[in-house]
Amino acid sequence: MIYDLELMKVGKVYDNGTTAVAEFDLAVTKGEFIAFLGPSGCGKTTTLRMIAGFESISSGDMMIKGVRMNDVPAQRRPTSTIFQNYALFPHMTVRRNVGYGLAVKGLPKAEMDAKVDRILAALGLEDIADRKPERLSGGQRQRIALARGLVVEPDILLLDEPLGALDANLRKAIQNELKLLQKNLGVTFIFVTHAQSEALALSDRVVVMNQGRVEQISPPHQLYTRPDTPFVAQFVGRNTIFSGVVKGSEGGMAVAETASGTLTGKPSFALASGVPINLVVPAEAIEVFPAADARRDRLASEFGDNLIDARIDRFDVVGHISHLNVTLSDNRSIMLEGHVEKYRPDTFAIGSQVILSWSPEQATVIPAH
Numbered sequence: 174m175i176y177d178l179e180l181m182k183v184g185k186v187y188d189n190g191t192t193a194v195a196e197f198d199l200a201v202t203k204g205e206f207i208a209f210l211g212p213s214g215c216g217k218t219t220t221l222r223m224i225a226g227f228e229s230i231s232s233g234d235m236m237i238k239g240v241r242m243n244d245v246p247a248q249r250r251p252t253s254t255i256f257q258n259y260a261l262f263p264h265m266t267v268r269r270n271v272g273y274g275l276a277v278k279g280l281p282k283a284e285m286d287a288k289v290d291r292i293l294a295a296l297g298l299e300d301i302a303d304r305k306p307e308r309l310s311g312g313q314r315q316r317i318a319l320a321r322g323l324v325v326e327p328d329i330l331l332l333d334e335p336l337g338a339l340d341a342n343l344r345k346a347i348q349n350e351l352k353l354l355q356k357n358l359g360v361t362f363i364f365v366t367h368a369q370s371e372a373l374a375l376s377d378r379v380v381v382m383n384q385g386r387v388e389q390i391s392p393p394h395q396l397y398t399r400p401d402t403p404f405v406a407q408f409v410g411r412n413t414i415f416s417g418v419v420k421g422s423e424g425g426m427a428v429a430e431t432a433s434g435t436l437t438g439k440p441s442f443a444l445a446s447g448v449p450i451n452l453v454v455p456a457e458a459i460e461v462f463p464a465a466d467a468r469r470d471r472l473a474s475e476f477g478d479n480l481i482d483a484r485i486d487r488f489d490v491v492g493h494i495s496h497l498n499v500t501l502s503d504n505r506s507i508m509l510e511g512h513v514e515k516y517r518p519d520t521f522a523i524g525s526q527v528i529l530s531w532s533p534e535q536a537t538v539i540p541a542h
């Protein structure tokens with residue numbers, strides 16, 4: 174199979190000796206929307222720049238549509254890059270900004286005009302085609318940058334935090350547009366972000382990076398519900414992590430001994446007794462019961478071993494959602510929420526004792542290291 178993009182053990186060591194990226198493996202099929210997600214300094218931008226050709230590749234191979242690109246200069250690669258600051262030319266009209274890449278390639282004027290008109294129409298920019306970018310809004314400038322990147326018909330569009338300069342509301346609106354546009358055009362997108370909600374909302378698969386290495390590559394839902402590593406469990410979603418050791422397995426679930434008691438969850442690897450693990454419980458999986466009438470036996474029959482004592486420390490109702498802060502016996506605090514009919518203020522008084530529980534299926538047991 175020929176992929177649109179393949180990274181094979183790609184690495185980058187800067188001249189000063191910094192290893193920014195190590196052994197990066199990824200295969201992207203045509204039309205996929207891939208997000209690189211990770212904290213500042215994890216190597217997202219360096220990887221994007223190596224794909225674009227702005228940064229040399231220190232080790233490994235990078236292929237686009239089956240052709241090795243390591244030594245191909247940036248301008249000859251079938252990629253376009255959109256930067257966070259858009260890098261538009263202030264003295265040129267929108268139309269000339271968008272057509273710039275085609276003009277550089279020396280396309281005949283009629284053909285160039287037709288392509289520019291088509292992309293301006295696709296992005297709803299016809300009405301401002303003869304204006305200069307400096308007078309336009311952030312959202313409009315963002316669209317011009319997209320049009321300029323797409324008009325050259327790249328195989329792969331590379332986007333480096335392209336929504337970072339926009340305010341939250343505009344960001345949301347442009348996110349939806351971007352996703353629709355990408356699906357309609359069928360162009361492969363590689364998108365760099367440190368905003369988890371953006372990566373999860375937009376992409377077909379998310380690559381989570383940490384200290385230059387890939388931690389996990391998964392579709393958003395799987396990343397959120399089934400983290401592979403302790404880093405992903407901490408970085409993505411709202412998880413509570415219990416560390417412990419494997420005691421055994423029961424009905425396909427892992428049974429672990431932890432400081433909070435015997436807990437169970439779905440194993441992500443072949444279990445062996447005594448192996449150190451992390452049991453990852455998403456906030457969405459946790460149910461809260463008032464301790465006073467919890468009848469542990471009934472809960473135990475429903476939830477198995479997963480019963481943890483906690484205390485309500487905060488309780489707010491916003492609209493029809495109750496927001497609870499509970500503190501575990503090891504002093505960790507967890508934020509939970511649910512419909513106000515389920516968590517009623519009179520049942521969950523501040524300071525009262527509660528029992529937390531979850532179904533084993535919704536928790537994931539991963540290796541501790």
Ligand SMILES: Nc1ncnc2c1ncn2[C@@H]1O[C@H](COP(=O)(O)OP(=O)(O)OP(=O)(O)O)[C@@H](O)[C@H]1O
Nearest residue numbers: 187189191193212213214215216217218219220367
């Ligand atoms: N030109 C350079 N020379 C030396 N080290 C660099 C250079 N550019 C980046 N680095 C280092 O490489 C590592 C990865 O940086 P990179 O910019 O790729 O991370 P990032 O995940 O994109 O971060 P951010 O979200 O802050 O942009 C960091 O340790 C950074 O300090």
